[in-house]
Amino acid sequence: MKGDHHVILRVVAKALIPIIALYGFYVHFHGEYSPGGGFQAGVILAVCVILYSLIFGIAPTMRAITPGFARFIAGLGFIIYVGVGFWALAMGGNFLDYDALFREEPGGHLGQHTGIIVIEIGVLFAVAGSMVTIFYAFAGRVSEIRDEDW
Amino acid sequence: MTGFEGATLAIDLLNITLLTILFVVAIAIARLRSLFAIVMLSGIYSLVSATWFVALDAVDVAFTEAAVGAGISTALFLGAMVLTSRTAKAEKGAARIVPLLVVIATGAILIYATIDLPGFGDPTSPANTGVGVEFIERTYPEIAIPNIVTAVLASYRGFDTLGEVGVVFAAGLAVSLLLGFGERSLGASVREEDRLNALKKDEEKS
Amino acid sequence: MLEFILERGNYWAIIGLMMIGLYIAFASTNLIKRLIGLGLFQTSIILFYISLSRIDGGTAPILFGKDYKKDKGHGDGDGYGDAGEHAGDAAEHGAHAADAAYGAAKAYGEAGMANVYSNPLPHVLMLTAIVVGVATLAVGLAIIVRIREAYGTVEADEIRAMDLEVAIAEAAADAEQRKAGAA
Structure with missing residues (x-):
């Protein structure tokens, strides 16, 4: 932490972190056409936050993305997922039956596509929020170990 | 899509190489006592197995394993390590022999069970129909x-x-x-x- | 015989890795090392499932070439004439036929696809298993951190010795109290 001991690390990370975040969103929104999806993208976005906190310290990270916000995102993702299920119920289908979302004729795929995109957003939020919450819980704990133990 | 004899040979060699690396890493984890080295090696284990998933055509699983196993797990282990201890105690005497015997017996039973399994890459196996x-x-x-x-x-x-x-x-x-x-x-x-x-x-x- | 061994060598290697993980989880007293052993075990099981799902000459389960091109006309909207109808047909009547055929297990050659794909189902199961694995791992690590704060150590045998000491002391105190009550 003293001086510019980690100057190269900081400069590289500053350039790299936005690219990692962009890649996370690419993985998410391209998940139907290539490997990827909500789980992977959520983890990559959480890794962005973790990388930032490893290099710039945990306190500035917690100011940028507060622990409460991370927990809110995690809960919101789960609610979005369940919400799609209830949307399908309200439209007269079964729970999470995407074909019922817009009451389409058989052969229409709008409901399936919409359902998959929305629940993937729910997965993204829930996974990213939970992973950041878990990391904050570990990183925010005060260490009781002295340096000689290393 | 089939019919490249050279390609299957290359894939076989890739399998053998990656499995050997996995074995070396696993044995190193079993023998080491520095938790920092163990955590880093477990990240490497995840990354190598992700590579093997790509060779086995499971690209989504490989992606997840690389992001989760090598990324988040390692960060969590390091975070927990900072809060607990840096070195593991060496296991000694009976604490080493008894588990070894149990593990060898379990492994022998499992290997006996594989005789009935369909072969690797069999398209007509029950799992693949x-x-x-x-x-x-x-x-x-x-x-x-x-x-x-x-x-x-x-x-x-x-x-x-x-x-x-x-x-x-x-x-x-x-x-x-x-x-x-x-x-x-x-x-x-x-x-x-x-x-x-x-x-x-x-x-x-x- | 050689073919038999070659076909199963993968499984044996994976079982070997699994057993190394199990050995670490059994033999080491350090709780963090135990969790890493369990992680090794879990990764090996995932390797096993994925190697079961592989098809010789197959490719990753992402539709391409002819299997996906027929969708283009449908996706454009103006191709509803035949492609869309075909898709509707497949959804309505095709589902029927597929249901009927479901009883008789079909091999990959009869799948009616232009390309051979590896089995997607184990991939899905293992993908979610990995994510759930890291979630449970985090809970385990959190419990270990709390154990460290309560006992001052993460070595299982030391923790057991401490617990035993406390239990003996409590039993002794109990016995003394009972004696005092009797007197």
Whole structure:
């Protein structure tokens, strides 16, 4: 932490972190056409936050993305997922039956596509929020170990 | 798509190489005592197995393993290590022999069970007929997206995935209940610092 | 015989890795090392499932080439004439036929696809297993951190010795109290 001991690390990370975040969103929104999806993208976005906190310290990270916000995102993702299920119920289908979302004729795929995109957003939020919450819980704990133990 | 003898040979060599690396890493983990080295090697193990998943055509699984196993798990292990200890005690005497015997017996039983298993890459094996083929055939007419894994994950097995998301959310909740955002955590002190700074600014203004 | 061994060598190697993980989880007293052993075990099981799902000459389960091109006309909207109808047909009547065929297990050659794909179902199951695995791992690590704060150590045998000491002391105190009550 003293001086510019980690100057190269900081400069590289500053350039790299936005690219990692962009890649996370690419993985998410391209998940139907290539490997990827909500789980992977959520983890990559959480890794962005973790990388930032490893290099710039945990306190500035917690100011940028507060622990409460991370927990809110995690809960919101789960609610979005369940919400799609209830949307399908309200439209007269079964729970999470995407074909019922817009009451389409058989052969229409709008409901399936919409359902998959929305629940993937729910997965993204829930996974990213939970992973950041878990990391904050570990990183925010005060260490009781002295340096000689290393 | 079949018929490249050279390609299968290359894949066989790749399999053997990657499995050898996995073995070396696993034995090193078993023998080492420095937890930092062990955690780093477990990250390497995940990364190498992700490479093997690509060779086995499981690209989505490889992606997840690389992001989760090598990324998040390693960060979590390091975080927990900082809070606990740096070295593991060497296991000694009976603590080494008895588990070895148990493990050898279990391994022998499992290897005996593999004799009945279908061969590696067998297209007619029970696991590879039936519902898996159904998913491949139906994904295009019913869902019309190319990635079958996403289609099965999000649509056919959507209720299952809802459960998984619930587990992840519950785990996040459980960890923050166990470790807390209370007075001992940094979250509270950061908030306190911000409050004091804001107070100072107000005083300067007035 | 050689073919038999070559076909199963993968499984044996994976079982070997699994057993190394199990050995670490059994033999080591350090709780963090135990969790890493369990992680090794879990990764090996995932390797096993994925190697079961592989098809010789197959490719990753992402539709391409002819299997996906027929969708293009449908996706454009103006191709509803034949492609869309075909898709509708497949959804309505095709589902029927598929249901009927479901009873008789079909091999990959009969799947009616232009390309051979590996089995997607184990991929889905293992993908979610990995994510759930890291979630449970985090809970385990959190419990270990709390154990460290309560006992001052993460070595299982030391923790057991401490617990035993406390239990003996409590039993002794109990016995003394009972004696005092009797007197």
